[in-house]
Amino acid sequence: MSSYSKILENIDWELITLILALIATGLVALFSATYFSQTSIFWKQLVWIAVGLLAMLIGFVLDYRFLMRLAWPLYVLVVILLVVVLGIGREISGARRWLSLGPLGIQPSEMAKIMIIIWIGYWGSKKKNLEDYGFRELTIPLVIILVPTGLILAEPDLGTAGMLMLISIGMFLLLGIRRSTLIISFLLFLGVLPIAWFSLKEYQRLRILSFIDPSRDPLGSGYHALQSKIAVGSGGFLGKGFLHGTQTQLRFLPEHHTDFIFSVVAEEWGFLGSALVITLFFLLITKIIAIGLKAKDRFGAMICFGIAILITLHVFINMAMTVGMFPVVGVPLPFISYGGSFMIINLACIGVILSVAWRKHMF
Amino acid sequence: MKYSIFGIPIEEEFKYKARGLIIVLGILLAVLFTGLLNMQIFKGAYYEGLSRNNRMRFMSIKAPRGRIVDRNKVVLADSRPSYNIMVIPEDIADVKAIASKVSVLLDKDQKEIEDKINGALSRPYDPIYIAQDISFDQLARVEMEIFNLPGISIDAVSEREYIYKDLFPHVLGFVGEISGKELKLYDGEGYRQGDLIGKIGVEAACEKMLRGKKGRRVFEVDALGRKIKVLEEHQPLKGSEVWLTIDSRLQSIAKEALQEKTGAIVAMVPSTGEILTMVSSPSFDPSIFLSPMTPEMWKEIMKDPMHPLENRALRGQYAPGSIFKLVVSLAGLSEGVIVPENRVFCGGYFNLGRRTFRCWKPHGHGSVDFIRGLGESCDVYFYTMGRAIGIDLIAKYAQELGFGRPTGIELDEATGLMPTQAWKRKRFHDKWHPGETLNTAIGQGYIMVTPIQVAKAMGAMVNGGKVMVPKVFVATQPRVEKEIDIPERDQAIIKEALKYVVQGDSGTARVLRDPMFSIGGKTGTAQVARAMTSKLSDESDIPYPLRDHAWFFGFSPIENPEILVVTVVEHGGHGGSIAAPIVGEVIKGYYFLKDYSREQLF
Numbered sequence: 001m002s003s004y005s006k007i008l009e010n011i012d013w014e015l016i017t018l019i020l021a022l023i024a025t026g027l028v029a030l031f032s033a034t035y036f037s038q039t040s041i042f043w044k045q046l047v048w049i050a051v052g053l054l055a056m057l058i059g060f061v062l063d064y065r066f067l068m069r070l071a072w073p074l075y076v077l078v079v080i081l082l083v084v085v086l087g088i089g090r091e092i093s094g095a096r097r098w099l100s101l102g103p104l105g106i107q108p109s110e111m112a113k114i115m116i117i118i119w120i121g122y123w124g125s126k127k128k129n130l131e132d133y134g135f136r137e138l139t140i141p142l143v144i145i146l147v148p149t150g151l152i153l154a155e156p157d158l159g160t161a162g163m164l165m166l167i168s169i170g171m172f173l174l175l176g177i178r179r180s181t182l183i184i185s186f187l188l189f190l191g192v193l194p195i196a197w198f199s200l201k202e203y204q205r206l207r208i209l210s211f212i213d214p215s216r217d218p219l220g221s222g223y224h225a226l227q228s229k230i231a232v233g234s235g236g237f238l239g240k241g242f243l244h245g246t247q248t249q250l251r252f253l254p255e256h257h258t259d260f261i262f263s264v265v266a267e268e269w270g271f272l273g274s275a276l277v278i279t280l281f282f283l284l285i286t287k288i289i290a291i292g293l294k295a296k297d298r299f300g301a302m303i304c305f306g307i308a309i310l311i312t313l314h315v316f317i318n319m320a321m322t323v324g325m326f327p328v329v330g331v332p333l334p335f336i337s338y339g340g341s342f343m344i345i346n347l348a349c350i351g352v353i354l355s356v357a358w359r360k361h362m363f
Numbered sequence: 364m365k366y367s368i369f370g371i372p373i374e375e376e377f378k379y380k381a382r383g384l385i386i387v388l389g390i391l392l393a394v395l396f397t398g399l400l401n402m403q404i405f406k407g408a409y410y411e412g413l414s415r416n417n418r419m420r421f422m423s424i425k426a427p428r429g430r431i432v433d434r435n436k437v438v439l440a441d442s443r444p445s446y447n448i449m450v451i452p453e454d455i456a457d458v459k460a461i462a463s464k465v466s467v468l469l470d471k472d473q474k475e476i477e478d479k480i481n482g483a484l485s486r487p488y489d490p491i492y493i494a495q496d497i498s499f500d501q502l503a504r505v506e507m508e509i510f511n512l513p514g515i516s517i518d519a520v521s522e523r524e525y526i527y528k529d530l531f532p533h534v535l536g537f538v539g540e541i542s543g544k545e546l547k548l549y550d551g552e553g554y555r556q557g558d559l560i561g562k563i564g565v566e567a568a569c570e571k572m573l574r575g576k577k578g579r580r581v582f583e584v585d586a587l588g589r590k591i592k593v594l595e596e597h598q599p600l601k602g603s604e605v606w607l608t609i610d611s612r613l614q615s616i617a618k619e620a621l622q623e624k625t626g627a628i629v630a631m632v633p634s635t636g637e638i639l640t641m642v643s644s645p646s647f648d649p650s651i652f653l654s655p656m657t658p659e660m661w662k663e664i665m666k667d668p669m670h671p672l673e674n675r676a677l678r679g680q681y682a683p684g685s686i687f688k689l690v691v692s693l694a695g696l697s698e699g700v701i702v703p704e705n706r707v708f709c710g711g712y713f714n715l716g717r718r719t720f721r722c723w724k725p726h727g728h729g730s731v732d733f734i735r736g737l738g739e740s741c742d743v744y745f746y747t748m749g750r751a752i753g754i755d756l757i758a759k760y761a762q763e764l765g766f767g768r769p770t771g772i773e774l775d776e777a778t779g780l781m782p783t784q785a786w787k788r789k790r791f792h793d794k795w796h797p798g799e800t801l802n803t804a805i806g807q808g809y810i811m812v813t814p815i816q817v818a819k820a821m822g823a824m825v826n827g828g829k830v831m832v833p834k835v836f837v838a839t840q841p842r843v844e845k846e847i848d849i850p851e852r853d854q855a856i857i858k859e860a861l862k863y864v865v866q867g868d869s870g871t872a873r874v875l876r877d878p879m880f881s882i883g884g885k886t887g888t889a890q891v892a893r894a895m896t897s898k899l900s901d902e903s904d905i906p907y908p909l910r911d912h913a914w915f916f917g918f919s920p921i922e923n924p925e926i927l928v929v930t931v932v933e934h935g936g937h938g939g940s941i942a943a944p945i946v947g948e949v950i951k952g953y954y955f956l957k958d959y960s961r962e963q964l965f
Contacts (some may be wrong), residue, residue: 035947130376233402233410271403275396282392289381293374301373305384316391323398 012291012357018284019350020336023049025277026336029264032243033257041257041338047341052347059351063359068299071122076113081108082151097155106341109152109160113347117166117306118144120171124298131174158204159329163313170309171302229324232266239270257338259330262322281315291357300356307349422490425558426575427521429602431535431565431609434837438526440535445503445522448494452483454514467502469494496522514680521674523559523653529646530615533674534709536564537649537917553577562652565605565835568773575602585676606837608637618951619641620945626932627675627814630949633705633822633918633927635841640949643675677776681812681912684887684938685740687806689824689857692737695748696853703868709743720746720801734855738863740871740886742805754795757784757803760853763847764820764830768813771832773839779816782809807890818929821916823847824945825924827854861885872915872943882950883921886938887914910934915942919950926953
């Protein structure tokens with residue numbers, strides 16, 4: 001009996017509380033966003049959450065060190081899927097990102113984000129000393145990371161490729177990189193920037209330009225940005241109240257239940273509501289980092305840090321996009337936006353982190 | 364205590380770097396915080412005003428489609444202004460009241476208007492049309508009442524106009540409302556429901572050039588949805604002009620010549636591949652596709668047994684009949700099988716094993732050399748030569764001339780079929796029979812060609828061996844697909860025979876003989892149902908669907924030809940009597956127009 005209670009005792013209930021709070025916030029926003037037109041979405045999301053919680057349980061029960069053995073197989077699988085998606089993926093708006101598996105669609109580029117966290121964690125866990133990395137040590141992992149990144153760029157999916165690079169850079173920085181290496185890399189990056197701009201697709205360049213000057217294209221992406229800003233701004237301090245967001249209910253924003261869900265929160269719950277969501281995310285991410293610091297081994301720590309970076313990027317890019325500080329790139333908000341696979345993957349990640357937190361007490 | 368490497372605990376190793384991570388996180392969230400603070404608190408009132416009066420309306424303005432002009436810049440397809448009554452469903456307070464007012468003004472059914480508005484309420488901010496292309500009278504009445512019609516506006520758009528109606532529809536094609544399938548196909552190219560898109564012909568092939576670029580208008584409406592002022596306007600960009608090599612005058616001469624017969628005419632400049640005329644009959648008026656069609660109308664058109672929408676010049680596939688003898692001639696001469704002076708005796712039939720193959724002339728041509736063999740289209744001569752050359756060599760030359768594959772013209776076309784031994788094995792799992800070579804040698808059997816393929820191949824036969832890719836756009840550079848090396852001597856003898864067809868005493872197209880014009884050519888009769896009809900001597904006794912297709916290709920002048928005309932008349936009967944006169948009229952029309960334009964010049 002006592003061992004049973006011990007298991008429960010060592011579970012990180014704070015983390016679970018934070019996640020449940022975020023999910024609840026998301027459901028409130030989603031209910032409002034789909035109240036007049038697509039009520040079925042709300043119920044579907046409930047199903048996804050249930051499946052996601054199950055995935056979280058599985059992630060928790062399994063020993064996370066088992067993921068180290070999965071690092072290479074997962075890498076190979078994702079690269080193969082990325083090649084396949086280039087060949088036979090469904091083309092939507094000139095990009096091939098989706099693979100159809102019967103009724104299901106999967107996005108290999110989304111899997112790549114998790115894969116890269118596991119792979120770098122695995123690679124970093126083999127570090128033999130505490131010295132920082134230089135170019136010599138980093139060359140091989142860099143090539144290994146650039147393969148999936150290049151494939152994602154070819155889809156083209158600029159946003160995910162960029163995110164993959166940011167996650168990798170963040171994790172390498174945590175593992176330690178020599179100062180000289182950092183400076184040279186930065187200079188190299190500045191050199192490559194103009195080349196990158198000209199290799200972008202027309203619509204990608206337009207998106208960035210329309211961000212800089214929204215009046216360029218009020219009907220296209222600029223329209224989204226503008227309507228989202230009106231929604232957020234008009235929320236004021238207290239918000240317009242549940243189900244009373246005019247921007248939301250009048251459907252000025254076509255995608256407000258997915259990528260623009262935060263504008264619903266901001267409009268209906270005002271500055272108070274949005275500040276609360278930001279605070280919840282801040283607590284969640286710092287909690288994950290703290291669990292990483294307390295981890296039993298370096299792999300567990302790196303997984304936590306990687307997921308913390310992933311969530312940080314998603315939260316920042318999504319919210320910045322909603323308030324018009326970032327181009328519209330189609331990044332959903334973790335635990336809040338509507339979407340099945342995204343919810344499941346995120347909750348599975350939380351499961352792994354719970355597993356890291358729990359196993360520090362073992363052995 | 365937990366230790367990682369060399370006894371250093373994880374917490375020690377990552378402490379400072381993790382703190383860095385938290386600082387970055389803090390900065391990022393602080394940026395968001397400031398952004399929200401600024402927008403929601405400092406500028407909150409401003410945005411609230413915007414949202415309360417979110418009375419901005421966005422509308423895209425359709426671009427006028429580019430013109431299509433003929434080689435003399437005569438306009439064939441144009442855009443004209445047209446007026447539609449537009450509604451933004453969101454702005455209609457009382458659907459019934461508005462519908463009743465509008466129905467009186469437009470003299471339309473009130474219920475229909477109501478249904479249209481109600482049907483669009485699921486997307487209340489997308490403008491819809493409740494009446495299209497209204498008359499000037501209707502326009503004037505609505506204009507006067509517009510301030511009593513909140514939510515209703517008049518939208519001027521440009522409408523496609525096909526000036527020559529049924530003269531060019533197969534070449535020009537037509538535009539129609541974009542389908543769901545096309546919307547998916549061109550996703551990301553700015554098409555929307557209700558847009559027009561080229562469906563077939565030049566309209567489809569040059570869609571990118573012709574469509575232009577949409578403009579847009581951002582305007583403000585009052586609480587009743589009436590336009591208050593335009594905030595921003597970007598004029599649409601008219602589509603580019605497409606310049607065709609077609610001569611509309613020659614086209615109408617050709618259409619006249621074909622009359623009501625079913626078939627096709629192609630006129631081409633043999634040295635460049637420029638298409639001067641492309642007629643397909645029966646025809647239709649492409650304007651019918653501009654207004655929304657009822658399913659019954661569609662059914663009627665699609666079910667028409669004559670398939671008026673089909674461009675027979677490019678997509679009609681027929682056996683070439685005796686026209687194909689030219690290909691056999693080229694193969695025979697080049698391979699040394701045909702020696703022009705050598706004679707073949709034609710007694711009206713040719714025995715192969717136990718089978719007898721007949722010549723079209725029941726009692727035979729007697730002893731014929733190459734010129735008479737081709738000029739009088741003696742089947743026995745070509746049975747003999749075809750058998751000696753063999754099917755695969757014949758196919759090789761046919762393929763060099765472009766048979767059995769698309770010609771490369773800018774429009775949608777059929778492939779035709781050039782049979783070979785390998786093809787038969789693959790298609791029927793059967794070996795090639797020698798008798799099939801004989802059939803192929805006179806252009807019957809499996810072989811299928813399109814009129815445009817015949818024009819391309821025959822062009823090469825009379826221009827010295829250059830296989831030109833046919834083209835209808837002035838902007839396309841003339842392209843030599845292949846240069847077949849035909850010795851001068853062979854070229855001369857082939858032309859001699861083609862001249863004999865028209866000018867020889869027993870030529871199969873003697874009807875065209877005219878000392879004023881230097882015309883050569885070749886007749887062809889593609890059998891449709893051989894066994895039955897051979898017993899009936901008089902053409903008019905044969906039931907129409909079983910009558911042969913009549914072919915003729917003619918060119919002029921014989922030396923350095925300027926024009927080549929191919930025609931096929933479905934179930935027309937004999938090439939010489941039916942098809943040749945049509946080609947003759949087109950060639951004469953060509954010279955008439957040439958003289959006429961010269962006179963115009965001086």
